[in-house]
Amino acid sequence: MKGKRILRHAAGIVFVVGFFTACWSAVYFLMSQYAGGLTRQMPDYVRQLITVMLGYVLAGILMASIGILIRSKQRMLWQSLYDALRRIAKGDFNVNLQVKADEHHPLGQLVESINHMAVELSQMEKMRQEFISNVSHEIQSPLTSISGFARALQNERLSREERLHYLSIIETECQRLSKLSDNLLKLTSLESDHHPFEPKRYRLDRQLRQVILACEPQWADKAIDMDVSLEEVYVVADEELMSQVWVNLLHNSVKFTPHGGSISVRLEQDGQHVIVCVADTGIGIAEEDLPHLFERFFKADKSRNRSSGGSGLGLSIVKKIVDMHHGTISVTSKPGEGAAFTVTLPLNNSEPLLVRMGEERLCSQMLS
Numbered sequence: 554m555k556g557k558r559i560l561r562h563a564a565g566i567v568f569v570v571g572f573f574t575a576c577w578s579a580v581y582f583l584m585s586q587y588a589g590g591l592t593r594q595m596p597d598y599v600r601q602l603i604t605v606m607l608g609y610v611l612a613g614i615l616m617a618s619i620g621i622l623i624r625s626k627q628r629m630l631w632q633s634l635y636d637a638l639r640r641i642a643k644g645d646f647n648v649n650l651q652v653k654a655d656e657h658h659p660l661g662q663l664v665e666s667i668n669h670m671a672v673e674l675s676q677m678e679k680m681r682q683e684f685i686s687n688v689s690h691e692i693q694s695p696l697t698s699i700s701g702f703a704r705a706l707q708n709e710r711l712s713r714e715e716r717l718h719y720l721s722i723i724e725t726e727c728q729r730l731s732k733l734s735d736n737l738l739k740l741t742s743l744e745s746d747h748h749p750f751e752p753k754r755y756r757l758d759r760q761l762r763q764v765i766l767a768c769e770p771q772w773a774d775k776a777i778d779m780d781v782s783l784e785e786v787y788v789v790a791d792e793e794l795m796s797q798v799w800v801n802l803l804h805n806s807v808k809f810t811p812h813g814g815s816i817s818v819r820l821e822q823d824g825q826h827v828i829v830c831v832a833d834t835g836i837g838i839a840e841e842d843l844p845h846l847f848e849r850f851f852k853a854d855k856s857r858n859r860s861s862g863g864s865g866l867g868l869s870i871v872k873k874i875v876d877m878h879h880g881t882i883s884v885t886s887k888p889g890e891g892a893a894f895t896v897t898l899p900l901n902n903s904e905p906l907l908v909r910m911g912e913e914r915l916c917s918q919m920l921s
Contacts (some may be wrong), residue, residue, distance in 0.1 A: 579611060630660070637667055646675035692733065695726035736866040739797075740849065743873045750877060755792050757827060758783035758820055764799040765818060771807045778815040786822050789901050794874045801867040802831045802894050809835035809892075825900050832893035838886040846884055847872040 637648045648671040650664050702719040705711070711719075742748045761783055772779060806816045814834040821828050838846065849869045875882045878898055886892035 579608075634663070634667065637671070641667075641671060641674065644678075646671050646678060688737070692730065695729045698726045699723050733866070736870065740866055740870055740873065743870065743877070750791055750794070752789050752791050752878075754787055754789050757786045757788045757790075757795075757829070760792065760796060761799055761818060761820055761829070764796060764803060768800070768803050768807065771804070772810075772816065775807065775810065775812045775814070777807065777810055777813070780815060780817040783818070783820040784822055786820060786827050787900070788827055788898060790878050790898065791874075794877070798871050798874050798896065799829075799831075801871050802896075805867060805894075806831055806833040806835065806892075809833065811835065814891075822900070827898050827900060828895060829898075830893055830895045832891060834891040837888040837890050838884070838892050839888055843884060843886065847882070 633650060637650055640648055648667070650668055702723050706716060706719055762781070765779060765781060803816070803818075810816060810833045816834075817830075817832045819828075819830045819832075847868050849866060872882055875896055875898070880896060880898040882894065882896050884892060884894050
């Protein structure tokens with residue numbers, strides 16, 4: 554960087570010297586051609602003085618002309634910058650300034666920053682519109698059901714069993730709306746800087762065992778075989794938030810594991826990190842869906858998620874909580890062969906975590 558600056562200054566000096574030399578040479582040539590008789594009668598120092606003065610005059614005229622042209626171009630450039638900022642302020646983010654400027658020059662950096670800002674704001678606007686569309690869609694589905702069955706209940710010829718059935722459906726849809734609202738509030742709170750984060754030292758194996766036992770009615774109802782192997786491990790983390798992670802992962806496994814299937818939960822310590830893997834023998838996930846699995850409202854199997862009441866926010870919440878703990882979460886899966894979610898956390902939650910081979914080794918063992 555310093556070398557480029559020196560070269561730039563040297564080039565400027567060479568240009569200035571060459572510019573004035575060219576002006577003096579032009580004046581000398583013109584005086585020799587058109588005023589040779591007059592100048593030959595003058596003393597040498599007078600002739601040289603006139604040549605220098607006229608050279609300065611010519612240089613001034615040329616510099617003034619160049620300055621006018623440059624100011625005109627700069628005025629057009631600044632006007633385009635003002636217009637771009639006004640468009641962005643009005644919500645038009647389709648801005649791409651095609652301005653040739655040195656990227657190291659402040660003006661070039663400003664143009665690049667405006668283009669980058671427009672791209673980022675455009676992506677945020679698309680995400681906002683998609684978010685609103687997804688929320689509207691998720692809310693509209695249960696509202697339609699509630700409205701339809703409430704209208705059906707007005708029929709006086711319905712039997713008691715039919716009325717109870719319709720009321721049960723309305724209650725289920727209301728629970729879906731309540732869960733959707735809770736998850737939205739939870740995710741919004743996690744993404745803000747005001748959500749309480751209180752890490753403390755506690756036994757992770759004990760927490761996992763409690764979550765598994767709390768979910769027993771769900772997996773026992775489907776006759777799912779639970780294979781649990783938990784090492785005694787202490788971690789420094791927010792116990793309440795991490796409990797949400799294990800509940801979401803376990804509920805997902807139970808939801809997509811068929812009757813009589815199996816779920817495996819493994820916990821082991823690997824150096825200064827702890828690895829938790831939840832694997833199932835469920836329907837699995839298509840390869841093209843894996844990169845989008847932790848996006849908000851994404852559903853790998855939309856029909857199954859809707860019938861089971863999912864909103865597509867559970868894994869987004871899991872990902873956000875794991876990120877808050879400087880951890881990583883990954884998934885390996887094949888359709889029809891189940892899925893394995895691996896969460897890797899630092900023991901002391903003090904340094905960002907790098908993905909290691911240990912978690913892949915654990916997952917491959919559980920899926921094999």
